[in-house]
Amino acid sequence: MCGFTGWIDWTADLTKQSIILENMTATLANRGPDASGTWISPHCALGHRRLSVIDPANGAQPMVRTADDDTYVLVYNGELYNAPELKRELESRGRRFTTTCDTEVLLVAYMEWGPSCVERFNGIFAFALWDSREEHLFIARDRLGVKPFFFSRQLGRFIFGSEPKALLAHPAVKPEVGPEGLAEIFIVGPARTPGVGVYRDLTELLPGQCATVNRAGVHVSHYWKLESRPHAETVDETARTVGALLKDTVERQLVSDVPLCTLLSGGLDSSALTALAVNYYKETGQGTVHTFSVDYVDNDKHFKSHAFQPNADAPWIERMTSHLGTIHHAMVFDTPELVGALHEAMTARDMPGMADVDSSLLLFCREIKKEATVAISGEAADEIFGGYPWFHREDALNAGTFPWSLAAGMRADLLSQDVAAWIRPLEYIGDRYLDAVAEVQHLPGEDENTRKMRQMSYLNITRFMPTLLDRKDRMSMAVGLEVRVPFCDHRLVEYVYNIPWAVKTAGDREKGILRKGLEGVLPHDVLYRKKSPYPKTHNPNYLNAVRTRLLDVLNEGTSPLLPLINVKKIRQLAESEAASSNLPWFGQLMSGPQLFAYLLQVDMWLRDYKVSIR
Secondary structure (H helix, E strand, C coil): CEEEEEEEECCCCHHHCHHHHHHHHHCCCCCCECEEEEEECCCEEEEEEECCCCCCCCCCCCEEEEECCEEEEEEEEEEECCHHHHHHHHHHCCCCCCCCCHHHHHHHHHHHHHHHHHHHCCEEEEEEEEECCCCEEEEEECCCCCCCCEEEEECCEEEEECCHHHHHCCCCCCCEECHHHHHHHHHHCCCCCCCECCCCCCEECCCCEEEEEECCEEEEEECCCCCCCCCCCCHHHHHHHHHHHHHHHHHHHCCCCCCEEEECCCCHHHHHHHHHHHHHHHHHCCCCCEEEEEEECCHHHHCCCECCECCCCHHHHHHHHHHHCCEEEEEEECHHHHHHCHHHHHHHHCCCCCCHHHHHHHHHHHHHHCCCCEEECCCCHHHHHCCCHHHHCHHHHCCCCCHHHCCHHHHHCCECHHHHHHHCHHHHHHHHHHHHHHCCCCCCCCCHHHHHHHHHHHHHHHHHHHHHHHHHHHHHHCCCCEEECHHHCHHHHHHHHCCCHHHHCHHHCCCHHHHHHCECCECHHHHCCCCCCCCCCCCHHHHHHHHHHHHHHHHHCCCCCHHHECHHHHHHHHHCHHHHCCCCCCCCCCCHHHHHHHHHHHHHHHHHCCCEEC
């Protein structure tokens, strides 16, 4: 995994602007701590930071190849899991390779097939490729958007990078935020609308999109979209297909030339991936799998069960590590560490995120990085297989809004009157919901319940899942750790999306078809454990710490946050007894402590990035 940046400019000689390219590239050092490189020509500048995973000695970027007086230059972030098959096919067509890395496979695939090469890729990727003969830049992003790609279109100029910070290092990109950006921060966030970069000048290449940048402009197209198709297989056939697809996906993603591990919470998803990894390691004689878990000081004393977190993870982690015989590493963090990392987590995203859920993941990834360079994680299974409680609640299915936005009205009440009148928060979230629903393809003859469940699945895969993928990419890459997400294999996603809800919930259980497909892989009690999400701290010390810090910001009087919020109402919330609740009282995804921590991140962001609201 890596980070890249650069720009195209048809109006200037970029060879005289190398210092700007160096500065932009330097912002991505955490994403690629192993190597740095730049390439510059009169109209194209490319920068790259590398995290070496496959063929560390020979995969340097920007990677340059020439053929028939044409020069091809590639900067790339990601992994191609079908690189061996592609390489064999390309060799059969007369292509020759000088490395064993997938970077060269991607570059040669473009040389052979042109832009249509992306349709052949199985992996997670974002890249930019300069073709000197065509005098154009070809860019693409993987089908599910695991790897990020931000860009800014300006007159005669196209600026891009793996993270907003790289673009903001270019003099032409300013940290300005308008009404859309504020609505994303205060109403939509952290489930940011795909394609919206929050900053006024920033856009995001959508998952499954590619584009050609030339003198005529930027020509964007979709090479992949989530499509609705009939599903005719029986429950047993479907379970076998799901199990086979997941096994193949995991085994492809276990390839690495550097130490690899799995993240293990003791839940269905992470336990399944770990078990498949252990089985594969045994079959191939690769030794013992290392596993990692995260928890918090005194969580065992303060944990309270609720719909989104029905039980604690610790006993289940011990159950799985004992059953599988992994070498386990349990990471435990305390309140001062979580609060202290809020700032670094915000910087990793270049904007406010998921508060302590972000900061704890960043700390977790930093500890993992001491032992491994690549980790396997169970992200996306709940969005794909329908594991969240809102898939199973009539109020969420019939709400006429995103299920994670049921408390949008409460969030809107926390804005200042001027800001609320400017951004029209409820209208904004309503429009984004209608945009999303309009994209859903329904099959002829679908009944009302089938339409509802397909719509809910589509919203989760295309709107909520990117939030978690963005979080995982940004927090892990901030410390130079590559995280792979097997449940995001596009073959698996395409197949499961079209499984009828009655089959998807086989055995009258959430994610029932996944459980059935994993029979024989996991112990029965783990296989049928109720869903439990990424763990949060339940220690009241965390609430006290973030509440005190937020009250200090409110009392200081100079914070750029104050004109944007209803200071009186937020002060009342912070000082109320309700603030002590760790249940998700502030909407579906934000507890009192998370709200206060999130507002602290907004304050940090406005100050650090010198954000101009206009």
